[in-house]
Amino acid sequence: MESDINAKDISKVINDILLDRKYLDNINLIKNMLDILFDIKNIYVYISEIETNNVIYSNKSLREAFNIDEEKFNANNIFDQKREDKLLENYNGEAIECEIYESKTDRYFQSISKLIIFNERKYKFEIIREITEQKKVDQYLLFKLDFEYCLKHILELFVGVYDFEDAVTLALKEIGLLVRCDSAYVLLYNDENKEVTYKYEWVDKNRNIKPKKNSTVKVSDITWWEDGVEKEQLIFHNKNKDVNDESMVKSLIGAPLILGEKFMGVVCIDGISYGDWFDFAFDGIKIFSEIIANSYEKHLFEQELRRKSFLDGLTNINNRSYFELKMKELSNVSPVGILICDLDGLKLINDNLGHSFGDEVLRSVSNILKNNIGYNDILCRIGGDEFAIILPHKNINYLKDVYENIKRNIETYVKVNSYFPISLSIGYSIKEYPDESIMDTFKMADNLMYSEKYKFRKEKLRNINKYIEINWKKNCIN
16 A cells, blocks of 8 residues: 555445455454555554544554554554544544644644444544655745745835834734744844843733833843854854743844944844744844844934934924924823923023024023923923923923922022023913813913013013123123
8 A cells, every 4th residue: 555545545445344254253354454454654553442442453553653562552642632523423424534733742644534333332443644744844835935925024014104113013023923933022232231122022922921122131141142143143042941041932043133334233033942943934034134224224314314303403402393293192191291481582682692692592591491301301492482391291290390490490590600691481281181182281381481471571671681781791801
């Protein structure tokens, strides 16, 4: 018999044996016949009683392949999967073909089973052929097609206008699902601190893995780092210990991220089991790192252009365009505090002391304001003499503290720099609830600023004129 067996042929062989009177009720004759028919390497045959799973016959190839003692042989010793129910449903039918995956050994088999009646008892007659290599070839070819499609899609993610972070995360997901890893991520390297940051990350939701995005790790704590990173080579870590002490990761592939001639970090895929990666996993991670590097260079360039477009050239703080962008982004956020600060008498200063002096006053004001707000607070110059401060997720007490601190620091600055005519009118308001209009909050702060300016305008102008006079005298002396 050839190894390329099929259910129809097997059904005929079994039926011929069972219909032959000389085999009827004589198990030894049946065994002898089966030994002759199935003396074939890699073809495994056995007969087991369905009720007890006890095996009454197994051929030599099966016993040798599974190293089974015939006396202790039981059908459950071979495969986890049971197919008796399907056999019983097809009592009068042909033999049943089935594909089996044996998880314990990571092997694939093709089985052909038939229900037979012998001495009024039901038996399963099964012939098995291993198809692991064939299956792996099929999987490899499918993987190759999937890889080509995945690569094409990843390239499309980085074409045209896109959100770089979203594109990288989606690309990590694509390659992660393709190679069946547990997580995929980009580590950005900080040469000064000798540490890496998990900048972009995808994690399989079906795995019990804690995301590490934005976390930082010293490279000295990463066991695989020196395997190839320092030499800017592909890294493959599949050793008998975890990738790092706090991780369940057992297997990892990493490709250096090179921007121009500068080492930027590593693109990684990893798994919590010892990986049997296809070659395409290695190829994929290398190509992907090159795509990321090229796109990252473009991203940094666009980011710099964007930053400059939102920057006020004189004070080096955010400009009105950035203010308007943030107002839109925060329209549904609450609470949000807004302060509007207006530099009093700028025209008077420019006309009497010159525009360069006025510019210096504006820069000094922006520095004072910058030093009195938090890291996540937003400072913008929204007009010639007008500044706005946005305080996302801050309550009224924080808002009042910022207001008081600015006032106090302006007074301190003027006392120390008696020739410097700085005077600010400030109004503030807060958007406390999501359904409130952020533009109404802005208008309220703006109106309160003008109220303060009008209320103290005579005093403010008198002080500014005094500072101007001091500067005139100072210039005359010099």
